[in-house]
Amino acid sequence: MNKDLxxxxxxxxxxxxxxxxxxSIIFQQLxxxxxxxxxxxxxxxxxLAAVGNSYEITLxxxxxxxxxxxxxxxxxxxxxxxxxxxxxxxxxxxxxxxSGAICLLLMLIGIAGSGLLLHxxxxxxxxxxxxxxxxxIYAWGLPxxxxxxxxxxxxxxxxxxxxxxYFLAVSSISNIAVDIWxxxxxxxxxxxxxxxxxxxxxxSCVLAMTVVFRRLSKIExxxxxxxxxxxxxxxxxxxxxxxTLQQSFISLGNIMIQSIINGFGAPVMAGYSAAVKLNNLVIxxxxxxxxxxxxxxxxxxxxxxxxxxxxxxxxxxxxVWMLSLPLFLLYFFGGNIVLKLFMDEPTELALHTxxxxxxxxxxxxxxxxxxxxxxxxxxxxxxxxxxMIATFTDLILRVVLAFCFSKTLLGATGIWCAWPxxxxxxxxxxxxxxxxxxxxxxxxxx
Numbered sequence: 382m383n384k385d386l387x388x389x390x391x392x393x394x395x396x397x398x399x400x401x402x403x404x405s406i407i408f409q410q411l412x413x414x415x416x417x418x419x420x421x422x423x424x425x426x427x428x429l430a431a432v433g434n435s436y437e438i439t440l441x442x443x444x445x446x447x448x449x450x451x452x453x454x455x456x457x458x459x460x461x462x463x464x465x466x467x468x469x470x471x472x473x474x475x476x477x478x479x480s481g482a483i484c485l486l487l488m489l490i491g492i493a494g495s496g497l498l499l500h501x502x503x504x505x506x507x508x509x510x511x512x513x514x515x516x517x518i519y520a521w522g523l524p525x526x527x528x529x530x531x532x533x534x535x536x537x538x539x540x541x542x543x544x545x546x547y548f549l550a551v552s553s554i555s556n557i558a559v560d561i562w563x564x565x566x567x568x569x570x571x572x573x574x575x576x577x578x579x580x581x582x583x584x585s586c587v588l589a590m591t592v593v594f595r596r597l598s599k600i601e602x603x604x605x606x607x608x609x610x611x612x613x614x615x616x617x618x619x620x621x622x623x624x625t626l627q628q629s630f631i632s633l634g635n636i637m638i639q640s641i642i643n644g645f646g647a648p649v650m651a652g653y654s655a656a657v658k659l660n661n662l663v664i665x666x667x668x669x670x671x672x673x674x675x676x677x678x679x680x681x682x683x684x685x686x687x688x689x690x691x692x693x694x695x696x697x698x699x700x701v702w703m704l705s706l707p708l709f710l711l712y713f714f715g716g717n718i719v720l721k722l723f724m725d726e727p728t729e730l731a732l733h734t735x736x737x738x739x740x741x742x743x744x745x746x747x748x749x750x751x752x753x754x755x756x757x758x759x760x761x762x763x764x765x766x767x768x769m770i771a772t773f774t775d776l777i778l779r780v781v782l783a784f785c786f787s788k789t790l791l792g793a794t795g796i797w798c799a800w801p802x803x804x805x806x807x808x809x810x811x812x813x814x815x816x817x818x819x820x821x822x823x824x825x826x827x
Contacts, residue, residue, distance in 0.1 A: 384540025386677045387462055387684040391692040392699075399673040399700060401542035403666055405533070408549035415553070419560040420574050428571050430647050431511035433654020438498050438636065439519055441629055442487055446523075446530040448625025449480040451672065452617040454534035455761060458676045461538055462683030470597055470606035472613050473535055477528070479614060479621070484527040491520030502640045505647060511571040518575035525579070525586040532589035537676045544592060552585035623765035627772045634776040638783050638796060645793045651727070652734025653793075655720050660742055663708050667701055667750045671757030678761025687820040694758055694815065701750035712743040738797045745801040752808035755815040767814035775807035 386394055420428040453476035460469040495516040504512055533545040556577055563573030642653050674697045681689045711719065716739040720732060752771065759768040779799045786795025 385462075386540050386680040387686050387689070391677075391689050392696045395674070395677060395693055395696045396700065398540065398542050398677065399670050399697075401546040402537070402669050402673045403704070405542070405546040405549045405669070408546070408553035415557045415560050415577075419557075419564050420571060423561070423564045424570050424574075427508050427647060427651075428511055428574075429654055430505075430650040431508040431571055432515060432574060433650065433657065434499070434502070434504055434508055434639065434643070435512045435515040435519070436654070436658075438495075438502070438516060440631075440635060441633070442491065442519075442523055443526065444628030444631070445483055445487055445625050446480075446527045447628050448621040448623075449476065449483060449527060450530040450534035451624040451675070451760065452476065452619075452621025453480075453531055454538045454672070454676060455620045455679045455763070456613065456616050457535060457538035458679035458761070459683035461540075462680035466600050467604060467606045468610075468613065470600070471608070471610045472617065473593075473597060474606070474608040475610055475614050476531055476534075476617055478609060479617060480527050480531050481524075484523050488520055488523050491523065492517065495520065502636050503643045505643060505650075507647060508650075515571050515575045518572065518579055522579040522582055525582040528590055529582065529586040532586070532593045535593050536589075537673065538679075539596070540676070540680070541596075542673065545589065548585050548589050552581045555584075556581040619765065620760070620763065623769055624760065627769060630773065630776050634780045637780050638799075641783055641787050641796060642793065648728045648730040649734050649793050652720075652731035653738060655731075656716075656735035656738040659712065659719060659739065663712075663746055664749065664753075666704065667746075667753040670697065670701055670704075671753040671760075674754060674757035675761035678758045682762055690758060690762070690818075690820050694754060697754035697757065698751055701754055702747055705746040705750050709743045709746050712739040716740060716743075734793060737794055741794075741797040742800050745804050748801070748808050749804040752804065752811045755808075755811040758815055758818070759811070762818060764814065764818060768811075771807045771810040771814065774810055775803040778803035778806060 384394075384398065386398060388394075420432045453472065456472045457469055457476075460466075460472055495513050499509060499512050499516070536542065536545050559577035559581060560574055563569045563577050567573060569576065639653075642650060674693055677693050678690050681687070681693075716736045717732065720735040720739075721727065752775075756768055756771065759765070779802075782799035782802055783796040786798055787793065789795050791798065
């Protein structure tokens with residue numbers, strides 16, 4: 382059901398809205414975790430390394446889908462908050478057309494250039510063929526990735542975080558079953574992992590888009606909404622481009638870091654592949670909660686209720702810190718247990734790599750989560766310049782320091798030390814920018 386986020390107690394509203402979003406991202410990440418888990422347990426360490434290696438490239442594609450999601454979601458949220466239902470419907474149609482064009486271009490690049498991309502990140506020969514096979518299949522499924530992201534963005538804009546949760550719960554659990562079926566029964570190897578994701582994402586996408594358009598048809602308007610509007614497209618593009626750049630540069634930074642890691646050999650790659658999936662589950666969860674706060678901010682900005690935005694920040698910090706604590710405890714003290722879920726008889730070096738990675742990063746989840754809450758408000762308010770400054774600062778520091786530290790006696794461990802430094806500096810910037818937003822007079826008057 383659609384939900385107006387501009388009324389009611391902010392804490393109650395945000396908790397009810399964000400918790401299904403958190404559940405959704407858990408199931409969304411199960412797609413990637415299931416791929417690595419099945420590859421590592423039932424195919425082998427090299428297969429795990431291949432899926433992890435390909436994953437860094439797929440994140441670039443996901444960055445564009447995420448940008449389209451946020452561009453659509455923020456603009457639709459503002460129009461919904463302002464009760465401009467005609468403009469809201471046009472924004473949805475315009476976003477679908479824009480996303481389809483971007484998706485087609487990326488499919489061509491992915492299908493034709495997967496080998497080149499893998500060479501650029503110095504993919505070892507022993508995992509190259511499996512990495513390319515996984516990427517090729519993934520590229521054909523990009524329309525499902527894009528339009529599912531558009532659907533979830535629309536649901537969030539309308540204040541509905543439960544519907545995408547239900548879709549993802551079913552499709553993610555199905556993905557695990559199909560993964561195992563294709564790999565264990567049909568012995569399809571890495572191809573089975575990729576095709577399972579393709580099929581389950583496809584079904585989820587079709588169902589989600591069907592529900593979206595049925596939902597829109599029930600929202601009454603005084604006149605028929607145009608299917609395209611150039612001015613709305615410009616507004617969507619501004620948010621989409623900056624959001625895509627953020628995710629793309631993060632992905633490019635991760636690819637550069639992956640190329641450094643690849644120089645340490647397959648065992649380190651496998652350990653990093655397992656650990657980074659666990660870390661990305663956390664960061665993506667925080668980011669998704671930040672996206673929910675973006676929708677909350679955009680709706681309240683459209684309704685001119687600025688005082689609710691600062692209340693949303695306080696509630697958001699409480700929410701992500703309550704999530705950070707159990708994740709920190711699990712990864713810091715039980716990292717060896719969760720890592721073994723991904724690896725069948727792992728080498729000592731692979732397991733040690735993953736454990737050290739999680740021990741270094743997990744204490745700083747309290748820091749980066751605060752940054753992502755502030756980023757969510759900045760993005761929802763359209764303050765993309767400040768949002769990007771903090772993001773680029775984090776990225777540049779992590780890549781440069783990873784390269785420098787890896788050349789010291791710390792070796793691969795030095796790479797992991799770059800993350801907390803980038804997070805801490807960027808968090809200070811994001812919170813500073815948040816406090817200078819259009820609601821700052823209310824902040825300063827307390």
